[in-house]
Amino acid sequence: MKTIFNKHIFSAAILAGSLLSTSCEKFVELGAPPTQVLLDDAFRTDASARSVVLGLYVSGIGNLGTTTFYSGMAADDLQYNAADAGLLEFANNGLLNTNSFVNNLWGSLYQLVKNTNNAIFGLERSTTLTPAVKDQLLGEAKFMRAYTYLYLVNLYGDVPLHVLSDLEVFDQASLARTPADQVYTQIIADLTDAESKLPTAYEGTFRARVNKHAASALLARVYLYRNDWEKAESQATKVLQATEYGLPATTSNFTNTSNEVIFQIANLNGVTTFGATYITVANVIPAYTLPDAAYNSFETTPTVDSRKTNWTAPKTVSGKAYYAITKYKVSSGTGNEYHIVLRLAEQYLIRAEARANRNNLSGAKEDVDAIRTRAGLAGLSASLTQTQLLTAIETERLHEFFGELGHRWFDLKRTNRATAVLSPIKANWQATDVLFPIPNAQILLNNNLTQNAGYEN
Structure with missing residues (x-):
């Protein structure tokens, strides 16, 4: 097994991930437990336990694209150019509670929660693992659970908080929704524990497994979302003071060797979901492009924003202009790009926003200017006021993170700016659209689930 793991890390990870998978039919109903033998075998040796945790990374890849595309359409940083009726519901902010994409996203996120819970349970009960390895793997699993719940609570609001393994709670029929504040408490607890357990040094190559700085970086985001400005600044500072990271030119910062990367999820051929989706041949319209308004909002005088130059590419098809997203450059074959989950630019902008809200305007300006300098x-x-500076930071975040992992959607929601920004450009916009519906299929299966406002019918 060890030889296979070393030579075929992803195949081993996929197999190991499947060890923890259980039925997906009802994602917050707890089915029969895995057998005692299976859990003991999976976490008996460092190699087998490592493979299980690597499987969590593999199973998380699919969520990166779907959360990006769905939330980007719901916001104003992705334009949908195809005709799938279910996807148009996101673009038109007219989601139905029967939307299959919403249901599948809920299911895949909760399947990852279940797998991380089982992994954490197996790791904690194991008495045969090397202590340092056990701590690191626990830190990785708790990071993955926190990351998953961060998306669940931001997409759906109050969600069932499931943190026990199948073996521990198989006799429970279903789970009700937990208030978002309690979900965030669990997220912070998981990340704090992960930060304490993970090493600073990366395991393996290409920063494809989380380390201490990754946990600190995600904690900074969580505290920003909670308006805890002091802790957001403190966590971001931890990462910004690390010597491993930098801000390479916008021509190369999305490669898998970029020192801007804090954490990325590897793939087999160096081609990402984003490159494959956003980039098309000359006469083919990409399914998702940057909207005209976002493209035209980049600064062009006295100099052109290099993000506009290097991360977008105008193309005309049948006389209509589209703006392809070219952050990732490789769309097929083999390349040198992985799915970047955390990068240093976010930490500058987190600290800038936290400092601005703490009335440290000069410090906030310094952090924003680091990003602007990289963009030329x-x-x-x-002379900007606090309000003007916060507006400038919002714009910088749009220009820095368009088409990436739902940043724009979550930014508009957490700052209560969604209605002000989206209602003038979205004909069907309602204030309740800031949350996706709880899938009706899940409510039919679980009488303890209730629907989000605006989606009752």
């Missing part, structure tokens, strides 16, 4: 732009005016 002049620094912000020193």
Whole structure:
């Protein structure tokens, strides 16, 4: 097994991930437990336990694309150019509670929760693992659970909080929704524990497994979302003070060797979901492009924002202009790109926003200017008020994170700016659209689930 693991890491990871998979039919109903032998075998040796945890990374790849595309359409940073009726519901902010994409996303996220719960349970009960290996694997699993719940609570609001293994709770029929504040408490607890257990040094190559800085970086985001400005600044500072990271030019910062990467999920051929989806041949319209308004919002005088130059590509098809997203450059074959989950630019902008909200305007400006300098732009005016600076930070986040992992959607929601920004450009916009519906299929299976406002019918 060890030889196979070393030579075929992804095949081993996929197999190991399947050890923990249980039925997906009802994602918050707890089915029959895995056998005692299976759990003991999976976590008996360092190699087998490592393979199980690597399986969590593999199973998480699919969620990166779907959460990006669905939330991007719901916001204003992705334009949908195809005709799938279910996807048009996201683009038109007219989601039905029967939307199959919403149901599948809920299911895949909760399947990952179940797998991480089982992994954490197996790791904690194991008495045969090397202590340092056990701590690291626990840190990785708790990071993955926190990351998954962060998306669940931001997409759906109050969600069932399932943190026990199948073996521990198989006799429970179903779970009700947990208030978002309690979900965030669990997220913070998981990340704090992960931060304490994970090493600073990366395991393996290409920063494809989380380390201590990755946990700190995600904690910074969580505290930002909770308006805990002091802790958001503190966590971001931890990462920004690390010497491993930097801000390479916008021509190369999405490669898998970029020192901007804090954490990325590997793939077999160096081609990402994003490159394959956003980039098409000359006369083919990409399914998702940057909307005209977002493209035209980049600065062009006295210099052109290099993000506009390097991360977008105008193309005309049948006389209509589209703006392809070219952050990732490779769309097929083999390449040198992985799915970047955390990168340093976010930490600068987290700290900038936290500092601005703490009225440290000069410190906030310094952090924003680091991002603007990388983009070839002049620094912000020193005369900006707090409100003006926060608006500038929002714009920088749009320009930095468009088409990436739902950042824009979550930013508009957490700052209560969604209605102000989206209602003028979205004909069907309602304030309740800031949450996706709880899938009706799940409510039919679980009488303890209730529907989000605006989706009752």
